[in-house]
Amino acid sequence: MLSFITRLTEPLAYQIGSQASLLTPMTNRQACELLELYYSSNGLYLEQGGVEIILPEYNPTFRVVEFYAATLWPGKLDVAFPLEADDERVFEPIEQIWKWSNWAQKKQVAARQCPMQGDLFVKAAHNGTEIEDADKVYMQIIPSRNVSDVEVDHQGNIIYIRIDVPETLDDGGTRWTTEVWSKAREDVRVWVHNRSYSTDLEELGRPETTSFDDMPVDFIPIWKAPFIDTGDVYGGAAIWPVIQKIDMLNRDASRLSQIMNRYGEPIWAVSANQVDNSGRPMSAPRMRVDSISDLSENQTAIPVGGVVGLPGAADLKLLIPQIDWDAYLKKVEMKLREIQQDLPEMGYWQSMEIPGSGQTGVAIEKLMTPAIGRCKETRGNTEPMLQRAEAGALTMAQNLQLPGFEAGKIGTYEAGDFEHTYADRNVLPKSDKEKADTTKTMTEAGMNLRFAAHKMYGWDDEEMEGIMAAVGDTSAVQQQVQAQTEEVLNQEPILRVIESTVDKLESLGVERVLNSDQLTGVIATALAKRQAEETGT
Secondary structure, eight states: OOOHHHHHHHHHHHHTTOOGGGOOOOOHHHHHHHHHHHHHOTTHHHHHOOSSOOOOSSOOHHHHHHHHHHHSSOSOHHHHSOEEOSSGGGHHHHHHHHHHHTHHHHHHHHHHHHHHHSEEEEEEEESOSSGGGOOOEEEEEEOGGGEEEEEEOTTSOEEEEEEEEEEEOTTSOEEEEEEEEETTTTEEEEEEESSOTTSOGGGSOOOEEEEGGGSSOSSOOEEEEESBOSSSSSOBOTTGGGHHHHHHHHHHHHHHHHHHHOTTSOOEEEEOOOBOTTSOBOOOOEEEOSOGGGOOTTEEEOOTTSOOOOOTTOEEEEOSOOOOHHHHHHHHHHHHHHHHHHOTTHHHHHGGGSTTTTSOOHHHHHHTHHHHHHHHHHHHHHHHHHHHHHHHHHHHHHHTTOTTOOHHHHOOTTTTTTOOEEOOOOSSOOOHHHHHHHHHHHHHTTOOHHHHHHHHHOOOHHHHHHHHHHHHHHHHHHHHHHHHHHHHHTSHHHHHHHHHHHHHHHHTTOOOOOOHHHHHHHHHHHHHHHHHHHHTO
C-alpha cells in the first residue's frame, strides 16, 4: 500500500515540471512543510521550483483549514468540550490539566494542525527536570513535521516514535534534539547533535536513556489521531485529494494572466512595412513611452490615452492575442467548481454571502451537510484520542502524587474512573430563536420541559430548578390574574357595557377587531399592570 506521502510526491513532481522518476519520496517533514506552504500560500510555487512560473491565484487551503478552527472546538472550554462521565469526580482534575496546558488557546492550534498536516500528536508531560521537582502535568501538541517515524499497534496506540526538534543557533547553525520512545525497549532515548533529522540513530552516538521504571508512567505518553484515516501510518490532510487540481488550476490561471498582462514584457510591436532604394526591408521605427522632448529623429512616442502617429507605412500591432477570453475564464471557473465539490468546507464561507445568512436556518444547514459530516468525522477521530491523553495525564499526575489527584479523590485508571466523553453538540450553533422554537416544539409534542431545555441550552439540574421555580411563581401569578379577570367579566354591568359598546361600533360600520379571547387578554394585562403598581413589584 502506498503511503500518503508517496502518493503526494509523484503528482507534485509532475505538476511543477520535474522528473517524477528522479524525485525520491518525501519525508514526513518535507510533506508537512509543503502543506504549510499551501496554507500560507505566500511563495508556494517559488519554493517548489519548476520550469514555469505559477502564481497561487486560487488556493482554498486557508479557508478549508479555518473552517475547522471555527467549528471543531470554538469558544470556552466548557462549551468546546462538555464533559460527561459516570463518575463526575474526574471533571475538576481534567479542568486543572486544561489550565496547566493552556488548552483554551492550544485547542485552536490542534484544530488547525490536524486538517492542515493530516495528523494530531499530543503528549503528556510534567514540568520537572526530575520527577520529585514536578508540580504540574500538561498536554502539549507535537508538530507533525517533527515526527520522523512512528509505528502503531492494531488499536492505534503508538509503540514506537521518533521526534526530531530543530533549534536555530546564534551562528545560524542548527542543533537537533532527537527523542525516541520504544514500547519494546520500554525506554526513551535522547540525542543532542548537529547532524540531521534523517540521520540514522546508529550514527548519532551514545544517547541519554531513561527506563519506563524511572518515569511516572509505564507507557508511551504520546497519542495520535489522523484527519483522513485511510489505514496508512500517517493521516491525509484536508487538501490531499485536490492538490494536483489546485496546481493545475493555478497553472491555467497564471498562464491566462501572463497572456493578458505580459508582466515586464512589451505589449506592442511596430513594423515598418517599407524597403529602401535597394529593396532591402527597412527597420521598424523606435518607439518610446517617455516625453516627446527626449525623442531623436527616428523615434516615435506612444502617448498613454492618446493617438499614435506612425511614419509612412509603419504598422502598430498588439502582442496580446485576441483569444476567446470568456471560454478561457469558463474553463478556470469549471475547475474551481470541481475543487469546491471535493472541498465542501468552502461552502461555510460562501454561505456568509447568502442574503440573510446571518440567521442560521434549515437551508444553510442543508447546504453545509457534507461539511458538517466531515467536521463530525474529525471529532470522531480526534476526541477519543484527546480523552485518552487526558486520562494519561491524570495517571501521570496521580503517580507524581500531585495534590488533588489522589486515588481517594478521583479514583484510578485501572478501576475505569478516568473514563469520560464529551457531550454531543452542534457543528453550527443555533440562534436563540431557533433554540426557543425547537424547545417549544419538543414540549408541545409531549417531551418533558426539563429534558428539552437541557438538550437545547445545556442547563444542568441546578439551573433547571431555579428556572422551574421562576416559571412556577409566574404561573401562580398568571392564574390569580386570570381568576380576577373572569370574576370582573362575569359581573352583569360590565358584560352589558361591553356588549353595548360592540353593538354600537358595528352599527357604525366598524369591524370587530378584538374577539372575546383577545378582549380578555387585554383586560388581564391591564389588571396585572395595576396590581404590580399597587404592590410595587
